[in-house]
Amino acid sequence: MFSRKASDFFKASSKLFSTQAGARFNPKSNVFIGSAAATLLGSGLGIYYLNKNPAKANMIDEGLHSPTYPFQHAKTFGIFDHASIRRGYQVYREICAACHSAELVKWRNLVDVAFTEEEVKAMAAEFEYQAGPDDNGEMFMRPGILADPLPSVYANEEAARASNNGALPPDLSLITKARHNGASYVFSLLTGYYDTPAGVNVREGLHFNPYFPGGAISMAQSLYDGIVEYEDGTPATASQMAKDVVTFLNWASEPELDDRKRKGTQILIVFSILTALSVWIKRHRTVSLKTRKFAYFPPTNWNGKPKA
Ligand code: HEC
Numbered sequence: 001m002f003s004r005k006a007s008d009f010f011k012a013s014s015k016l017f018s019t020q021a022g023a024r025f026n027p028k029s030n031v032f033i034g035s036a037a038a039t040l041l042g043s044g045l046g047i048y049y050l051n052k053n054p055a056k057a058n059m060i061d062e063g064l065h066s067p068t069y070p071f072q073h074a075k076t077f078g079i080f081d082h083a084s085i086r087r088g089y090q091v092y093r094e095i096c097a098a099c100h101s102a103e104l105v106k107w108r109n110l111v112d113v114a115f116t117e118e119e120v121k122a123m124a125a126e127f128e129y130q131a132g133p134d135d136n137g138e139m140f141m142r143p144g145i146l147a148d149p150l151p152s153v154y155a156n157e158e159a160a161r162a163s164n165n166g167a168l169p170p171d172l173s174l175i176t177k178a179r180h181n182g183a184s185y186v187f188s189l190l191t192g193y194y195d196t197p198a199g200v201n202v203r204e205g206l207h208f209n210p211y212f213p214g215g216a217i218s219m220a221q222s223l224y225d226g227i228v229e230y231e232d233g234t235p236a237t238a239s240q241m242a243k244d245v246v247t248f249l250n251w252a253s254e255p256e257l258d259d260r261k262r263k264g265t266q267i268l269i270v271f272s273i274l275t276a277l278s279v280w281i282k283r284h285r286t287v288s289l290k291t292r293k294f295a296y297f298p299p300t301n302w303n304g305k306p307k308a
Contacts, residue, residue, distance in 0.1 A: 064210040066181050066188035071243075073250065074183065077265060079258040080251050086114035087230055088248025091241045094228050096172065099164065099219075101152030104173035105252045108146040113251065120146060127151045165205045167218030176246070177253045183246045185211065190242040193221035 073080045089110065092102070107124040111117045124144035129151070132139035144151070152171075154160035161168050176182035188211045196208040206216035223238040223245075230236050251257070 061213060063213040063215065064188075064192075066185045066192075066211050068181065069184045069187055069243075071183055071247065071250070073247070073257055077261060079261055081247060082114055083232065084244045084247040085251050087232070087234060087241075088244035088246070088251075089114055090230065091223075091228055091245040092172070092248055095222050095241075096245065097150075098153065099160075099169040100172045101150070101154070102173045102249075102252055103149045103152055103171055105150050106146070107144065107148055107150065109252075109255060111146070113255070114248075117146075124148060165218055169219065172249055172252070174253045176250045182253075183250045186249060187242050187246045189217075190223055190245070191239055 068074075072078045072084075092100075107120050110123075111120050115123070124146060127144045127148075128141040129144050129148050130139050131142045134140055154163065157168060170178075176186060179185045189209060192209050192211045194208060194210070196202050200208065200215065202208050202216045206218055207220050208215060209217045223241050225237050227238075228236050228241060234240060
């Protein structure tokens with residue numbers, strides 16, 4: 001009884017729906033004409049608005065857009081150039097670390113990435129870290145261990161600003177993730193110092209750099225040919241150092257990249273095999289259905305009238 005009522009209800013409602021739907025898409029109905037007019041008007045207004053307020057790149061506000069450089073790790077299956085990370089750390093340590101921290105990188109993260117454990121332990125031990133309190137309640141200094149972060153020069157933000165004309169050198173741990181076009185932007189910034197062109201005014205203490213939003217940056221050019229000496233004999237040109245330090249900074253931002261790409265490749269291989277297998281199994285299972293032939297043989301004694 002209930003089920004019959006329910007089925008009647010559904011029949012009635014589906015009928016209603018189909019008649020309404022029929023009315024809505026009937027080109028002659030008012031609803032159709034009305035919605036078409038509304039769509040046209042809406043898109044017209046949209047196009048007008050977009051042309052009134054175009055989203056144009058503004059070099060003064062956003063800086064010159066950096067080219068995208070072919071970093072090895074930026075390719076689909078590319079992983080980090082670890083020799084470059086090692087050289088990049090050297091550039092960071094000898095030049096950038098004078099102003100910039102990279103606090104999210106711990107010494108132990110460098111182990112087996114660009115250095116051996118012994119090398120990293122020795123590097124960490126060269127810096128002093130505050131520890132304690134000891135039995136007398138005093139804080140004391142101890143040499144760095146693998147668990148410590150890379151040391152920062154300044155005790156706090158105010159000290160950092162005070163030493164840099166009020167500008168804050170940002171922590172570089174995540175810098176390639178924190179800027180549009182990441183690694184390529186930082187590379188362009190480091191190699192993008194030019195003489196101030198005629199007609200451009202750069203405030204005292206700032207340096208002309210078209211890639212930095214506003215075109216003037218507080219950071220002076222820090223990379224000059226031959227300013228570091230690489231232990232592996234790579235010629236230390238400014239662009240080579242910029243490439244190496246950017247690779248190091250990109251590794252600091254995305255230390256999981258190598259692993260992620262390796263696992264991604266494995267997954268692609270395994271899933272391609274599984275897909276091929278499932279296609280094969282599907283064909284194998286359905287071959288008897290797909291090759292089945294239906295044939296109709298009309299009765300031979302057909303006289304034009306259907307049989308009773
Ligand atoms: C003498 C100090 C000093 C040195 C050395 C230095 N920087 Fe800077 N850096 C700064 C200051 C100050 C700023 C902030 C600039 C500003 O806001 O105008 C800055 C900003 C930056 C920025 C951020 C730019 C942005 O888009 O906000 C990056 C990236 C950077 N530095 C990378 C480096 C790298 C890599 C090195 C080493 C090769 C380095 N810096 C060496 C002082 C320094």
